[in-house]
Structures are given as structure tokens and as C-alpha cells.
Amino acid sequence: xxxxxRFVILFLLLGLAIIFGLIKGAVNIPLSxxxxxxxxxxxxxxxxxxxxxxxxxxxxxxxxxxxxAILRNPLAEPYLLGTSSGAGLAAVVAVIAGVSRIYxxxxxxxxxxxxxxxxxxxARERGxxxxxxxxxxxxxxxxVFSSIIVFLVSLFGNEAMHEMNWWLWGSLQVYDHKxxxxxxxxxxxxICAIYLFSQDLNAISMGEDEAKHLGINTQAIKKIxxxxxxxxxxxxxCICGIIGFVGLIVPHMMRMVVGPxxxxxxxxxxxxxxxxxxxxxxxxxxxxxxxxIPIGVITAIIGAPVFIILLKKGKRI
Amino acid sequence: MKQIILLIFFFLTFFSAAEAGQRYISLAPSxxxxxxxxxxxxxxxxxxxxxxxxxQAKTKPKAGSFSSPNMEMIIFLKPDYIFCTGxxxxxxxxxxxxxxxxVYVSDPVNMEELFDSIREIGKLTGRSAEAAALIGRMxxxxxxxxxxxxxxxxxxxxxxxxxxxxxxxxxxxxxxxxDELITLAGGINIAHNLPRPYCNxxxxxxxxxxxQCIIMAYMDKEPSLRLIKQRFGWDKIEAVKSERAFxxxxxxxxxxxxxxxxxxxxxxxxRLYPEG
Numbered sequence: 001x002x003x004x005x006r007f008v009i010l011f012l013l014l015g016l017a018i019i020f021g022l023i024k025g026a027v028n029i030p031l032s033x034x035x036x037x038x039x040x041x042x043x044x045x046x047x048x049x050x051x052x053x054x055x056x057x058x059x060x061x062x063x064x065x066x067x068x069a070i071l072r073n074p075l076a077e078p079y080l081l082g083t084s085s086g087a088g089l090a091a092v093v094a095v096i097a098g099v100s101r102i103y104x105x106x107x108x109x110x111x112x113x114x115x116x117x118x119x120x121x122x123a124r125e126r127g128x129x130x131x132x133x134x135x136x137x138x139x140x141x142x143x144v145f146s147s148i149i150v151f152l153v154s155l156f157g158n159e160a161m162h163e164m165n166w167w168l169w170g171s172l173q174v175y176d177h178k179x180x181x182x183x184x185x186x187x188x189x190x191i192c193a194i195y196l197f198s199q200d201l202n203a204i205s206m207g208e209d210e211a212k213h214l215g216i217n218t219q220a221i222k223k224i225x226x227x228x229x230x231x232x233x234x235x236x237x238c239i240c241g242i243i244g245f246v247g248l249i250v251p252h253m254m255r256m257v258v259g260p261x262x263x264x265x266x267x268x269x270x271x272x273x274x275x276x277x278x279x280x281x282x283x284x285x286x287x288x289x290x291x292x293i294p295i296g297v298i299t300a301i302i303g304a305p306v307f308i309i310l311l312k313k314g315k316r317i
Numbered sequence: 318m319k320q321i322i323l324l325i326f327f328f329l330t331f332f333s334a335a336e337a338g339q340r341y342i343s344l345a346p347s348x349x350x351x352x353x354x355x356x357x358x359x360x361x362x363x364x365x366x367x368x369x370x371x372x373q374a375k376t377k378p379k380a381g382s383f384s385s386p387n388m389e390m391i392i393f394l395k396p397d398y399i400f401c402t403g404x405x406x407x408x409x410x411x412x413x414x415x416x417x418x419x420v421y422v423s424d425p426v427n428m429e430e431l432f433d434s435i436r437e438i439g440k441l442t443g444r445s446a447e448a449a450a451l452i453g454r455m456x457x458x459x460x461x462x463x464x465x466x467x468x469x470x471x472x473x474x475x476x477x478x479x480x481x482x483x484x485x486x487x488x489x490x491x492x493x494x495x496d497e498l499i500t501l502a503g504g505i506n507i508a509h510n511l512p513r514p515y516c517n518x519x520x521x522x523x524x525x526x527x528x529q530c531i532i533m534a535y536m537d538k539e540p541s542l543r544l545i546k547q548r549f550g551w552d553k554i555e556a557v558k559s560e561r562a563f564x565x566x567x568x569x570x571x572x573x574x575x576x577x578x579x580x581x582x583x584x585x586x587x588r589l590y591p592e593g
Binding site: 025026027029038039041042045046101102154156165171173175176285289290291292 | 366378379380381382384385386387388389390392393395407408411412415416513517
């Protein structure tokens with residue numbers, strides 16, 4: 001019952017956030033005019049951004065939950081597997097090679113997938129993925145790829161640099177509805193698939209040996225889950241670059257609020273993270289309009305204090 | 318006959334109506350200056366927050382910053398044409414085109430391309446005559462300087478180092494418009510042969526190339542010589558010895574490919590050849 005109440009509250013919050021996101025923006029248009037004539041385009045733009053925000057929020061947060069659970073590492077986050085630098089590197093290479101900008105999301109996606117494959121294979125030893133080696137290979141690949149990006153930037157200058165900045169800062173300015181729906185598919189399916197594993201996640205997060213005793217094939221499940229989160233992150237990165245904090249902090253916040261049962265945690269986190277990102281995006285585009293503040297800045301500035309308050313409160317209890 | 322007259326009449330009213338209602342957004346400081354120079358004050362409905370000249374530009378609605386303009390604002394302003402620049406704005410241009418907006422990219426790398434660009438903008442905005450007049454004036458100004466500069470014998474030509482930024486040390490090479498300005502002003506750009514138009518350069522290299530004049534193309538309150546003398550080893554450079562380092566040319570007229578660049582050229586000539 002408790003769960004249902006929270007579910008309803010978060011759902012209402014999301015509804016409110018969406019409504020605010022639709023009626024507020026860089027330009028002030030009365031609600032009654034928003035659906036009329038030319039203003040329709042602006043309404044659609046806002047709607048696209050909100051859809052992107054919801055996808056990014058829930059996708060990153062759920063990936064964070066999964067990685068934190070299976071690696072039993074509180075610092076695990078969606079970009080752990082080197083996806084961000086892989087995507088960035090591929091985008092920079094594509095720009096330098098003169099590939100049309102329309103194909104950049106595809107390049108970024110391929111780059112992210114490539115980095116995941118490398119990290120995964122580096123970490124695998126005799127068919128087993130050790131948690132530590134996965135984290136370490138992720139860090140190594142990130143560092144190497146980032147260095148190659150900087151190397152290319154110093155060789156080719158401007159073009160590469162602007163591309164790099166775009167990926168590093170992250171942005172929800174996606175105006176290509178086809179691309180969003182293309183990305184929505186793996187993200188939504190991935191989240192659903194992860195939800196089916198929530199019972200196994202409960203067991204694995206307690207400890208691998210305990211999970212094995214419960215008859216769970218931990219290695220297989222870990223591999224599947226790592227691949228699903230990687231696919232979600234890679235898809236998201238190609239529409240919005242890197243948006244930090246969401247995948248790291250929101251799962252922890254929700255764990256403090258609703259407890260570690262993944263059956264409850266996953267759906268509630270989806271909602272909470274969507275609300276969080278939609279509101280952060282709203283702030284990013286209205287605070288200093290018409291200049292936009294990169295959304296990563298807002299997620300960190302708002303997320304950090306909330307997280308610290310929850311952390312302190314949790315300790316007292 | 319009657320039909321033809323009607324048709325002509327129809328077209329005339331149609332075009333004049335279209336002309337009157339044109340709305341332009343300029344997202345680059347250089348194109349903003351060009352549009353204003355063509356007398357399109359009323360037609361400009363939005364600029365970027367970087368557009369600082371002419372003063373009227375500051376009163377126009379802001380459509381976001383240079384590298385990330387606000388799409389919502391742009392659509393709201395209902396532009397017929399949006400003027401941008403290349404490179405830095407490439408991601409923006411793609412986004413604008415995805416939204417089915419008309420975009421003109423002006424990215425001249427030399428004076429000839431700048432004139433072409435102004436001509437093209439004049440054509441797009443129905444100000445071809447004004448554009449031709451502007452180009453004529455600018456060509457005249459270029460000629461005034463370059464004809465004087467041509468009289469300088471080859472062995473008297475001043476070796477120039479143009480400092481675009483200090484940390485890291487950056488300069489301009491061939492393929493940049495300011496490199497052409499140096500040549501037009503009768504100078505020799507010591508960095509002419511570097512591989513990229515805007516390129517990093519080591520302090521060592523600058524010292525070894527020993528420029529006779531240093532132009533710093535950024536604003537600093539400190540007097541230029543004091544800044545440069547603090548640098549280790551730079552006191553050996555001829556420009557420093559003869560106290561010919563300058564940071565008093567407005568970078569906006571020297572680096573910005575707009576109507577004022579010919580004034581930048583004249584200023585540059587004065588720094589290189591103060592005796593006239």
C-alpha cells in the first residue's frame with residue numbers, strides 16, 4: 001500500500017513537471033495560444049525535449065541501479081564502461097573525416113558500443129567477469145579514449161574541439177523526432193527487461209555467493225544486465241551527450257527513500273529520475289533565457305545538496 | 318494583354334509585401350554587422366548575445382548565445398532567414414535545418430570570400446545595391462592601404478607575430494583572414510606556413526623567428542610591453558627591444574570578417590609602418 005501511495009505521488013509530480021515543462025520556456029506564450037497556429041511548433045519542441053528528458057532520466061537512473069547492484073560498488077554509474085569517451089571519440093573522428101552531421105548520432109552509438117566491447121573483453125577472464133577488473137578496464141579505456149580525443153583536438157583544432165565540448169556538456173536539445181523514437185525503443189525495452197530481473201538483482205546485490213546458493217546463474221545474469229545497461233547508455237548518449245549525476249545520485253536517493261527492493265526501486269526510480277530531469281531541463285532553459293545553462297550543471301547543483309541532506313538524515317536514523 | 322498586366326501587378330504586390338515583412342536573425346557578430354551595414358536595422362528581429370556592434374544590435378532580442386542559440390526563441394521570432402558562421406556553429410546549423418529554417422552560412426577565409434559573402438547576403442535580403450556600395454567602399458579602403466604598402470621594398474618589410482591568445486600561445490597562419498590583412502598591410506606573417514589557420518605556436522619558435530612587431534589581438538588592461546617583457550627570453554626579440562608590441566587594436570575589427578575589417582587593416586598598417 002505504501003508503495004502504491006508513493007507511486008501515485010511520483011506520478012502526479014511527473015504530470016506536474018510535464019505541464020510546467022510545456023507551458024514554460026524561453027518565450028512566454030499564454031497557454032491558450034500555445035496550441036494555435038505557428039506556436040504549435042514551439043509546443044512540439046518542448047514536448048520532444050520532455051520526452052528526451054524522461055528517456056534520459058529513467059534510462060540513466062535504472063542503468064545506475066543495475067551497475068551499483070551487480071558490481072556492489074556505490075560509485076558505479078552508467079558511463080563506467082567507457083561509453084562516454086567512446087561516443088565522444090567516434091563523434092570527433094567522424095567530424096574530422098568529414099562525415100555528414102546527420103550521421104553523428106550513429107557514429108557516437110557505434111563508438112559507445114565499441115568501447116563497451118573492448119572493456120568487456122578486457123575484464124573477462126576465463127569466461128568470468130570480475131567486478132574490479134570491469135571497473136578498472138572501464139577507467140583505463142576512458143582515459144585512453146579521452147587522451148586520443150585531446151590528441152586529435154590538438155592536431156585538428158577547432159572542428160574537433162567543438163564536437164568534444166558538445167559531448168562533454170550534454171544537452172537535451174534534440175529536435176529530430178525520428179531519432180528520439182529510435183532511441184526510445186532500446187531504452188524502454190531495456191528498462192522493461194531489467195525490471196524482469198529485479199528479483200535476481202535483489203539476490204546479487206546481497207552478495208554473489210548468496211545469490212549462487214539461491215540457484216541463480218550470477219555470471220550469465222551479470223553479462224546480460226551489463227549488456228542491456230550498455231545498450232541503454234549508448235543509445236542515450238547519441239541524442240544527448242553526457243549528462244552526469246542522474247545515473248549516480250538518483251538511484252542512491254531512491255534507495256534511501258524506498259529501500260533496496262528492486263521490484264519497487266526500479267519503477268519508482270524511473271518516475272523520480274524523470275521528474276528530476278524534466279525539472280532540471282526546465283530550469284536550464286528558463287533560468288537565464290534565452291541563454292541555456294548546460295543541463296549537467298543544473299543536475300549537479302540541485303542534485304548534490306538534496307543528496308547530502310538525505311545522506312545526513314539517513315545516518316541519524 | 319490584360320491578363321499579363323494583372324499578372325505583373327499580382328507579382329509586384331506579392332513581392333513588395335514579402336519584402337516589407339522580411340525578418341532576419343543573425344547568430345554571428347560578423348553577419349550582424351553586415352546586415353546592419355546593409356541598412357537592415359528594422360528587418361533584424363534577433364541577434365546572439367555575442368553581437369555587440371553596432372550599438373543598436375544590443376537592443377535587439379537575444380536568440381541565445383553564439384554556440385548554443387535558443388531554438389524556441391528563434392522559432393518564436395519567425396525568421397525568413399538566419400545568418401550564421403561556419404565551424405563553431407556547424408552543430409547549430411544542422412539543428413536549424415532540421416527544423417526547416419532557412420540558413421545562410423557566411424564563413425569567409427579571405428577578403429575575396431568576404432566580398433562574395435556580403436554580395437550573397439545582399440542578394441538574399443534584396444539589398445544588392447547597398448551590398449555593392451559597401452563592397453566598393455571596402456575595396457577602396459583596402460586599396461588605400463595596399464597601394465601604400467606595395468611601395469615598401471621587400472627587404473624593409475616588417476616581420477609580424479600576431480598573437481591570437483596567450484595561454485596557450487596561439488597565432489594565425491595562412492587560410493585565416495588576418496594573415497591576408499598582414500600581407501595587404503605590407504607585413505610578413507612569421508607564422509604564415511603553420512599547418513592550420515589558427516594554430517598553437519611555441520614561445521621558442523616565436524623567439525627564433527624574431528618578429529619586428531607583435532600584435533596582440535585580445536583586450537588586456539595591462540600595457541602590451543609590460544605583459545611581454547615578463548615572458549622569459551622574449552626580451553631578445555627585436556619587437557620587444559624596439560618597443561613595438563601593440564594590444565590597442567580592437568580585436569573585433571581585426572579578426573571579425575565584417576564591414577569594419579578594412580578599418581582593422583588601416584590600424585594594422587599604422588602599427589607596422591608608423592612613419593606612414
